[in-house]
Amino acid sequence: MTEQNKMIANDSASVTQHDDRVKEMYCEECANHGDGYSTAVAFCVDCVEYKCVTCLKYHKRETQTHIIQDRKKMPQSFYFEKCSTHPQQLIKFYCSVCSKEACQICKDNEHVNCRDVNHLSTLASGIQKSKDFKDLQQNLDKLYADIKDTEKLLNVKSEVVDKQEEKATETCKEHKDKLFKAFKQLHQDLIEDFNMKMKETIERLKKERLELVEELSEKDRKFKNKITKAETDMKEQVASTNTNFKVLRSEHLYLVKNLKVLTSDLDQAKKLGQNCELFIKLQLAKQMCETLTTKY
Template sequence: MATDDGASTTFDSDEVKEMYCEECEKHGDGYTPAVAFCVDCVEYKCVTCQKYHKRQSKTHKIQDSDSMPQDFYFEKCSTHPQQLIKFYCSECSKEACQECKDTEHDKCSDVNHLPTLASGIQKSDDLKDLQQNLDRLSEEIKDTEKLLKAKSEVVDKQEEKATEICKEHADKLIETYIQQHQDLIDDFDKKMEETIARLKKERLELVQVLSEKERMFKNKITKAETVMKDEVVGTNTEFKVIKSEHLNLVGNLKVLTADLEQAQKLGQNSKLFIKLKSTKQLCENLHRNIEQIQQVSIQHYKFKTLNIQPTEQALESVTRLFTFKNVSAIERRVVFNFDINSHIDFISSSLVLSEQTLLTLDWNKCSLAIHKLGISYANCMNDTKFDSSPCDITKVSDYKVAVTFPNEKMIRMITFSEDMKGLDITDIPVNGNCTGIAYRNPYLVVSYWNPASVKILSMSGEVVKTFDKDDNGKKLFIEPWGLIVSPDNTMTYVSDVDKHTVTCLTFDGKVKAVYKDDQLRTPRQLAVDEYGSVYVCGLDSENIHQLSSDLTKVKILVDKSHGLDKPMSVAYCPNTKRLFVGMRNKIKVFHVSLE
């Protein structure tokens, strides 16, 4: 602040501190040096203002220039720029001007004059404790940096190794594939000697076709490499986030520590008091962050190449070149995409036939609906009616499905045309009320509620195996309903709506595991993803459970909070990572990703 008539200017960094009369400033009378301080009004006064103040407020306690607070805090209030910050509210942990005190802190019980409150801070236990804490924290930061470096090296090494294996295998496949074509060309060149004129044109056309196929194959290999690299880099995200947060907190601590040291060095006790409070809070945050770093575990994983036959047909048909498997179970999370509402009354089962096509069975309407899928919508393309209620559906090939009709004791093989408009139906009678169904080439796996069993059928309906009792002769099921086969075709998962269980069977009928949980009631349809995780639809528990391949509970993936209301079916699309949950009058579509 500056005084009139050439008086000295005073800032926080000046050696000479001089307070001005606040009464004169309020009335626009310039800046006059203060010679006294009214404890009751919490205001500095000049000689003249103090003289009149004594007359008007005879009971107020006055401190003269020798005894009044000398540690002046000249920061202005951000809310009221014309007001000085004079108070500190310990209840709100905030500084305040006179106007803030009268309005925002009028109900606070611990608002004190800042210079008075900060008078003993240089020798306070809080300052000593903070300085000691900063020293300890400095050592912890050094140890943490070593821990970060060690864990970062593990992450970097895994990513580097995965990338190296991916590139090496991709180069080998491309080389093998090109060599296959070169062998074809060499063989063709030998025949050219006999019919050179005719074969020149054919050779040129063949080279062009093979070149285009090579280009497409290289693109597919490159895309597969990119997808796998993205998956590798995406691992250990939690650790990387905590690491980034740590670096930010350490940077902020350095700035606050410098401000703290400067305020202490210059004897700016009020500013030191404010910085002390801010630094203590940051120290607490950094302590919590360090604990997270110490506790977070690195996600280890195995990266392998698939064993693919080095033939042209095998290389062209392959869709996945590598396997990327975490050592521990991987939790999923879902994000709601959209609802499918059209022509739905009572969904008993659903099936993802392709990325663009979803099939649903409606028990009440005795129908099969074909839905065309978009990014954020679904349209019903066709609706086929039946004489009785369909129960479950499974994919046999790109345009062929099998559907169970328990009341008719019938399985219907339905073949669609390529435009999904025409269809051909073949009936397969079965001995029992069939419910769930899954296709395991070249067999059908079918569950029955009467008699309660699971049977392996040939494609003509002949019973190959029957599973209804365990090794001890006890009944396996009471009312088996949903049924799904693992991606590797080694396991069959069966839901029992009466026992509230999911049972895992080998293809020979041996029980590998049984899942039962208080939070799963009346399990219906099942789905399985490309990693082997099993999704169970709980009708009465109104949720979707995610299980590992050995039926260990991973988490409840979807529940009432996601809008579920008596869910009866669940289907999964591995290409789009979508989960379709069917209810009485709609289907909810979720996007599934790794945690």
């Protein structure tokens, strides 16, 4: 294990022995020839392959011009993922043109015309010190700071919005209460107004009734008086007529009686020839006849 990877391994308790970063790179040549796993001690830049001590020794003999990186200089970020299309092959390359990972077979087949296909571990080795990574980190830091600011701003705004909402709800409630109260008062007033009018109308009708009763009573009294007076007048008239009649009758009877006596006296005086007597009686009879003729 390299110093760097040991450092990473000890860095966090969560990093286990199964973590790819703590695995030792093995000799690809041995692995490809089915000779099991041997610890890699160097990397051939030209062949893009890690080599064990033995394979490196023979490789140096065969290919003296190949650039070899020793254990300290060889790419340290090992990637143990296998190709999804070729499960036996390690993913060793990255094509920047296609933005895709590739194994050796993929590289030879799909990216043969791509200009920018590089060894993934070599690309990754300087990543932490690279400008791209630093820029990205800076951007991320800035973005994070922006997000924090935005979050703060949102929190403040959220508080404002909450307060506004609270206030709006309160205002709405107040307004609603006021409206309900006013509406209720209006109805109450209308009912009271009606009650007042009803009371006044009843009072007026009672007064009118009283006046009518009084008026009718007065008329009744006057009518009774009139009738009573008429009755009395008639009775008096009848009584008076009766009295006059009785007086007249008695006078008549008296006159008739006197006339009979006089007639008898006249007959007597005629029979006896008493002419002076006859003369006087004749004058009396004439007067009596005159009286009876004018009166009756």
